[in-house]
Amino acid sequence: MSVEIQEKAAAAANRERPEPRAEALVFERSGEGKIGYSLPPLDVPAAMAIPEALRRSDIEGGTQITEVEVARHFTRLSRLNFSIDQALYPLGSCTMKHNPRTNEEMARLPGFAAAHPLAPEGVSQGALELAWRLERILAELTGLARVTLQPSAGAQGELAGILMVRRALEKTGRARTTVLIPDSAHGTNPASAHFAGYKVRELKSSAKGTIDLAALEAAMTEDVAALMLTVPNTLGVFEDRILDIARIVHAKGGYLYCDGANFNAFVGVAKPGLMGVDVMHMNLHKTFSTPHGGGGPGSGPVAVTEKLVPYLPRPTVERREDGTFFLDFDRPDSIGRLRTFLGNYGMFVRALSYIAAYGNRIGEVARGAVLNANYIRAGLAGTYHLKYDAPSMHEVVFSDKKQVEQGVSNMDIAKRLMDYGFHPPTVSFPLIVHGALMIEPTETEGKAGLDAFVHAMKEIARECAEDPEMVKHAPHSTPVKRVDEVGAARNLVLRWKP
Amino acid sequence: MKFLPTSDREREQMLAAIGVSSIDDLFATVPAEVRQPPDLPAPLSEIEIRRFLGGLAAKNANARDTAFFLGGGIYNHYVSAIADQMLYRAEWLTSYTPYQPEVSQGTLQSIFEFQTHICQLTGLEVANASLYEGASALVEALLMAERLSKGKKRAVLSAGIHPEYRETVRTYFQNLGLEVVEVPLSADGATDTRALEAACDAATFAVAVQSPNFYGVIEDWKVGSSAARAAGALSVAVVAEAVSMALLSPPGENGADIACGEAQSLGVPMHLGGPILGFLACRAEHQRQIPGRLVGQTRDAEGRRAFCLTLSTREQHIRREKATSNICTNQGLMALASNIHMSLLGKTGLREVALQSHAKAEYLKSEIAKIPGYRIPYARPTFNEFVVEAPEDAEALLSRLAARKILAGVALSRYDAKDRRRFLVAATEMNTKAEMDHMVAALSGKTS
Numbered sequence: 024m025s026v027e028i029q030e031k032a033a034a035a036a037n038r039e040r041p042e043p044r045a046e047a048l049v050f051e052r053s054g055e056g057k058i059g060y061s062l063p064p065l066d067v068p069a070a071m072a073i074p075e076a077l078r079r080s081d082i083e084g085g086t087q088i089t090e091v092e093v094a095r096h097f098t099r100l101s102r103l104n105f106s107i108d109q110a111l112y113p114l115g116s117c118t119m120k121h122n123p124r125t126n127e128e129m130a131r132l133p134g135f136a137a138a139h140p141l142a143p144e145g146v147s148q149g150a151l152e153l154a155w156r157l158e159r160i161l162a163e164l165t166g167l168a169r170v171t172l173q174p175s176a177g178a179q180g181e182l183a184g185i186l187m188v189r190r191a192l193e194k195t196g197r198a199r200t201t202v203l204i205p206d207s208a209h210g211t212n213p214a215s216a217h218f219a220g221y222k223v224r225e226l227k228s229s230a231k232g233t234i235d236l237a238a239l240e241a242a243m244t245e246d247v248a249a250l251m252l253t254v255p256n257t258l259g260v261f262e263d264r265i266l267d268i269a270r271i272v273h274a275k276g277g278y279l280y281c282d283g284a285n286f287n288a289f290v291g292v293a294k295p296g297l298m299g300v301d302v303m304h305m306n307l308h309k310t311f312s313t314p315h316g317g318g319g320p321g322s323g324p325v326a327v328t329e330k331l332v333p334y335l336p337r338p339t340v341e342r343r344e345d346g347t348f349f350l351d352f353d354r355p356d357s358i359g360r361l362r363t364f365l366g367n368y369g370m371f372v373r374a375l376s377y378i379a380a381y382g383n384r385i386g387e388v389a390r391g392a393v394l395n396a397n398y399i400r401a402g403l404a405g406t407y408h409l410k411y412d413a414p415s416m417h418e419v420v421f422s423d424k425k426q427v428e429q430g431v432s433n434m435d436i437a438k439r440l441m442d443y444g445f446h447p448p449t450v451s452f453p454l455i456v457h458g459a460l461m462i463e464p465t466e467t468e469g470k471a472g473l474d475a476f477v478h479a480m481k482e483i484a485r486e487c488a489e490d491p492e493m494v495k496h497a498p499h500s501t502p503v504k505r506v507d508e509v510g511a512a513r514n515l516v517l518r519w520k521p
Numbered sequence: 522m523k524f525l526p527t528s529d530r531e532r533e534q535m536l537a538a539i540g541v542s543s544i545d546d547l548f549a550t551v552p553a554e555v556r557q558p559p560d561l562p563a564p565l566s567e568i569e570i571r572r573f574l575g576g577l578a579a580k581n582a583n584a585r586d587t588a589f590f591l592g593g594g595i596y597n598h599y600v601s602a603i604a605d606q607m608l609y610r611a612e613w614l615t616s617y618t619p620y621q622p623e624v625s626q627g628t629l630q631s632i633f634e635f636q637t638h639i640c641q642l643t644g645l646e647v648a649n650a651s652l653y654e655g656a657s658a659l660v661e662a663l664l665m666a667e668r669l670s671k672g673k674k675r676a677v678l679s680a681g682i683h684p685e686y687r688e689t690v691r692t693y694f695q696n697l698g699l700e701v702v703e704v705p706l707s708a709d710g711a712t713d714t715r716a717l718e719a720a721c722d723a724a725t726f727a728v729a730v731q732s733p734n735f736y737g738v739i740e741d742w743k744v745g746s747s748a749a750r751a752a753g754a755l756s757v758a759v760v761a762e763a764v765s766m767a768l769l770s771p772p773g774e775n776g777a778d779i780a781c782g783e784a785q786s787l788g789v790p791m792h793l794g795g796p797i798l799g800f801l802a803c804r805a806e807h808q809r810q811i812p813g814r815l816v817g818q819t820r821d822a823e824g825r826r827a828f829c830l831t832l833s834t835r836e837q838h839i840r841r842e843k844a845t846s847n848i849c850t851n852q853g854l855m856a857l858a859s860n861i862h863m864s865l866l867g868k869t870g871l872r873e874v875a876l877q878s879h880a881k882a883e884y885l886k887s888e889i890a891k892i893p894g895y896r897i898p899y900a901r902p903t904f905n906e907f908v909v910e911a912p913e914d915a916e917a918l919l920s921r922l923a924a925r926k927i928l929a930g931v932a933l934s935r936y937d938a939k940d941r942r943r944f945l946v947a948a949t950e951m952n953t954k955a956e957m958d959h960m961v962a963a964l965s966g967k968t969s
Contacts, residue, residue: 045626045825049634049864059865060601062873066954069876070883072902077739079770084641085868090603093865097857100631101612105624108611114620121524122615125567130792131605134578139591140794141931142582143916143923149580150793163559175653175795176850178837182693189696198696214837214847220696223842263550289551297555308850312524315617316608316854317628318650318814320796336692359692363594363656363685363783364794376574382564384522390544391525397547398535414550441624449620452838469526470535496822498623503821506622511819511831515808517647518637 044502046099050519053086059093084521103502104317105446111472113399115418115449115461116209116257118287118309123380126312126373135372140364144349151348154340154365157375158324164385165283165303166296167326173336173366177284180304180323181215181251186358187302187327187334188249188278189219194356199248199277205234207258207453212251212282221248228455232258232411234268243275249302253282254295257453257461258411259396259418261288269299278302278331286310287465288393288417291386295326302327307367310388311374322370334358340365391466392417395473399462402477406484410456417465423458431487431494433458438505439486439497443479522564582928584791588956590885592906592947593735593931594655594683594761595794596786598874599950604788604861613857618814618850622829623821628853629828632816635860642766642863642871643758643780644773645802650814651856652799652848655761655783656689661812661846662781662801663690663727666755667699668810668845670726673754675700677720677727679712679745681734683761684936700724710738710899710908717744721752728752731759731782732769737906737945738899739769746776755779755807763787763800764878764949765904767871772802779803786949787871788862789855798855809835812846877950878905881957885948888961895964898943906947908933911964915944918964927963 088096105112112119130136134149144151158170174180185202192198202216205226213223226242229235233256243250250272255261262268272279281295281303287310295303307313307322315321327335337357338350365371378385393416400409400419408424423433437447437460449461464473486494498504527535532544541547548556565573584597591597608614612627619625619632632650639648652658663676676694678687680703687703694701702720707713712730721728730745732738742758749756758772760782772780785797803811809832817831837844866874882905890897894912909930911918916932923929930947933940948957 046630048630048637049860050637053867058869059867060599060870062599062870062877062950065877065880067880067884067957070880071876072883073739073768073879073904074902077741077770077902078768079766079774082641082767082868082871084637085871086864087867087869088864090601090865093861094603094607096864097607097631097861098610100627101607101610103624103626103630104612104616104628105621106611106613107615112615112617114617117617119615119617123524125570127609127614129570129574129578131790132575132578133583133585134581136790136792137583137585137597138581138793139584139589139595139597139791139928141591141593141595141935142928143920143932145920146580146582146923146928149577152580153574153577160561163561166557175657175852176848178847178849179653179657182847186692186696209849210837210839210841210844211847211849213842214840214844217842217844218693218697218847220698261550263552266552266554289548291559292548293551293555294557294559297557298552306850314614314854315850317613317616317625317631317857318618318853319850320653320852320855321850337688359695360656360685360688361692362654362689362795363683363797364654367653367795368793369796372574376570378561379565379570379573380524380567381522383559383561384564385561386558387522387525391527393547394527394532394535394539394544397539397541401539414547416547416550437621438623441621446624447621467524467526470528470531472526473535501623502626503623503823503825503827505822506827506829507819507821508622508829508831511817511829512833514819515831516818517633517808517815517831518640519633 048519049086049096050084052092052096053088055087057087057089059088059090110444111464111468111476112446113448113462113464114446115463116284118463118465120312120465121467122312122314123377126376129376130369130372148348151340153375154371155342155348157371160378161324161326164290165326166294168329169332169335170324170326171336172324172371173361174323174325175362175367176321177304177306177323178211178215179361180325181211182218183336183361184280184302184304184325185216185219187331190334190358191331192248200246203242203247203250207256207455208253209282209284231413232260233262236264236267239271243271243277245275247277249278249280251280251282253285255285255288255416258420259415260413261416265298284309285417289389292389302331307370307374312377313370313373320367320370322367336361388466395464395466395468398473399464399477403480406481418461418463420456421460422456426487427458429487429491431491433460435495435497436483439483439494440479441498442500445476445479582923587926587928588960589928590930590946590948591928593945594783595791596762596947597791597949597951598764598786600788600790600862601865604858607861608854608858619830622827626828629816631857631860633828635856636816638860638863639800639802643802644771645780646805647808647811648802649811650816651852652801652813653852654797654799656686658781658799658801659686659759660690660693662757662779665810665812666727666757669755669807673724673726674698675702675725677702677704677725679730680705681712681736682729682731682759683735709901710736711740711901712744714744717748721748721754725752725754727755727757729757729759731761733762733765733904733906736899736908737903738901739904742772742775742777764875768875784859788859796852796855798852798859810845813848813851874950878948881952882948885957892965905949906945908943909946911942915942919944922963927960929960
């Protein structure tokens with residue numbers, strides 16, 4: 024190869040990997056004497072009433088940087104991220120849907136963003152009314168009696184829900200010892216059950232990927248407090264025997280907990296309350312479109328049946344006969360608080376804004392999500408292995424079984440998708456599918472985007488056969504090449520040092 | 522519907538490709554008995570949504586249109602415009618947990634920088650990527666100490682810790698066989714040192730003290746850390762007003778093993794109490810028991826510096842019921858806001874914000890102390906918040922002032938019925954002398 028051709032190849036590679044590819048740490052951009060803020064002069068006498076022994080010296084390593092450089096730094100950093108606004112982000116179980124910008128604007132109104140949770144009730148009526156209204160809407164959508172908005176995210180909602188079950192059982196004399204959890208469940212389920220003081224017993228899924236009714240019947244003893252069930256489950260399969268499942272759990276005095284992470288599959292179409300669900304958390308950052316923000320904040324409201332209402336976290340929001348709203352702290356059977364104040368209130372504003380935009384047509388969300396997942400399934404069936412072929416709802420779980428024969432794993436396929444301009448699906452979950460590729464397109468992807476994704480996945484399958492080494496070294500076009508995660512854990516560097 | 526990009530014609534093509542005649546066919550596994558459309562109003566347009574939610578927002582007093590002195594764990598500090606505007610960038614707003622490092626270096630590096638800022642402020646060696654908020658951060662810190670103790674069952678908590686934090690601890694501990702002992706405050710508003718030492722025994726896994734405490738009083742971290750050391754327990758430093766760390770001797774230099782709490786005042790708006798920003802930092806020797814996400818520095822295949830999530834085997838998606846915590850989603854975007862804020866203010870700005878907040882609170886405290894009938898019950902030094910005892914019922918007084926656009930404080934009767942006449946007053950760099958004088962005049966009954 025001539026020098027000239029090599030240079031052309033390098034230029035092409037650079038076009039595929041545009042700048043920025045790396046950005047210095049904000050601490051490395053810092054320079055003595057630079058200022059990034061402006062404060063008014065002190066208009067009261069300078070005062071120092073704190074004894075010197077209780078004061079600190081300079082913040083060692085603290086930055087000195089201007090607003091200009093901060094603007095550049097965080098803009099350049101942002102460009103190293105993939106985001107929903109760029110293309111399909113089919114991270115299964117995470118429901119990466121479009122985040123409407125009206126919601127952002129509404130949450131930033133001073134009456135919400137610059138308001139304080141401990142202001143007197145008389146000047147907080149709008150805040151209380153919004154929470155009260157959102158609660159009623161979520162109760163209507165779930166077909167359950169009441170809702171707490173307090174939990175900060177899904178995992179905290181799970182804990183709140185199981186604590187309520189526990190408190191209700193204690194009232195009848197015995198808290199019981201065990202929570203049943205299918206082997207396909209999210210890892211938060213067993214962790215939350217553990218922090219509520221329960222032992223976890225894993226239920227093996229049937230050959231269909233759903234609950235094995237005979238196994239449930241056998242496991243469902245009077246030591247079992249609850250079954251934690253994800254509906255539809257993490258394979259995207261709806262438990263078509265849900266009414267039988269509820270009957271078996273209730274017959275032994277247990278509670279049916281619904282992990283509502285996948286509520287997007289049936290919101291506005293069906294109601295958990297009609298399925299026999301006693302308690303269910305929702306993720307406002309999934310079904311109700313509040314932005315994921317690079318890892319949060321979330322919000323995990325929990326809906327309950329009438330019999331669990333006395334145990335809701337404290338305080339609840341109530342309406343008086345005269346139409347005014349107040350916080351009710353006088354709830355003697357409450358499980359207590361899960362956190363400070365009312366919860367991630369800014370997410371309530373966004374979720375209510377989102378639900379208001381759909382109103383009684385919110386079922387179109389689920390219908391769109393299910394249509395899209397099935398379209399991807401139809402497009403990729405045959406190219407990728409489908410371990411469980413039960414009908415899919417909002418997501419579909421393929422595996423790398425065919426590609427492993429060519430020496431390529433699900434992780435390699437995920438990395439190669441980045442070169443095609445997509446975020447990878449969730450990999451290696453659920454645990455019951457070896458080499459899983461869990462694809463959730465959501466309803467906010469159009470046909471053209473789905474077609475492009477299916478095309479990319481088929482191309483990758485072809486590459487796995489024709490050039491497996493190239494796939495195994497993917498990604499080739501991202502800001503950094505494959506990252507050494509094992510090395511990170513072996514040689515821990517968790518902070519910058521001066 | 523503007524959020525649904527599929528046309529009718531495309532929908533027909535998709536149904537044909539799937540091999541069904543209608544979307545309803547795809548719901549065949551959902552039993553008819555459980556289907557029911559919701560009883561909700563018709564969809565609203567963007568204009569109508571703005572009107573509806575704008576109307577609700579307008580009913581809430583806020584810091585921009587009142588003389589504002591509320592604290593109690595949420596503070597009205599300066600946030601630079603860029604810290605919020607940066608959050609609108611889709612690359613920050615609409616991405617998720619950086620499971621795939623090759624397309625998430627922005628988020629990962631920002632978390633690494635956030636972890637570094639928290640380490641610098643607390644004087645500790647390792648900080649996580651954030652927790653929900655202050656109360657659950659304290660819970661996570663205590664559970665971490667309990668795991669490290671291998672079998673001890675008692676946590677000793679100062680009564681100066683935010684009452685909502687203490688209530689949250691009781692909620693989490695109620696079924697784990699763990700005991701909480703609360704140590705009262707002395708008459709001067711600081712934790713009773715002797716009672717603290719007496720409460721610690723060989724079964725104690727953690728001693729937790731908050732500074733400034735809920736009543737604004739600055740505690741000496743060494744009181745908690747020496748009691749902990751003497752009992753063989755870990756010392757947990759709790760901070761609810763994070764700006765104070767820019768001025769006060771940091772936990773890590775005073776024997777604390779874990780520092781945790783609320784970082785809302787470092788760049789996050791009040792948001793009616795959420796989303797806010799929990800943090801947790803510890804000594805390096807305990808890093809493998811830290812809860813939540815952690816970002817580490819590493820290399821890519823070509824040797825360039827890169828970042829990724831690390832020590833994931835502590836977490837629920839790998840370890841399930843044996844995980845160090847059930848937390849998954851945390852407060853990512855708030856940690857970004859805080860990173861931007863701390864970077865902008867840096868070494869000198871954080872200190873200046875703290876100094877101004879302190880000076881303003883000192884001025885306000887001395888002016889209120891001059892009003893006949895009013896009293897400052899705690900003599901100990903405070904940072905930017907203090908307790909006032911009024912000659913009348915505080916809740917009634919504060920509601921009266923609120924109607925006149927003065928949010929003068931938080932009534933303590935909300936947390937303890939005995940404190941009927943007491944309220945908490947906070948000042949920050951946002952307050953002007955004029956509005957403080959206005960508030961003092963209103964308390965003295967000198968204005969109508």
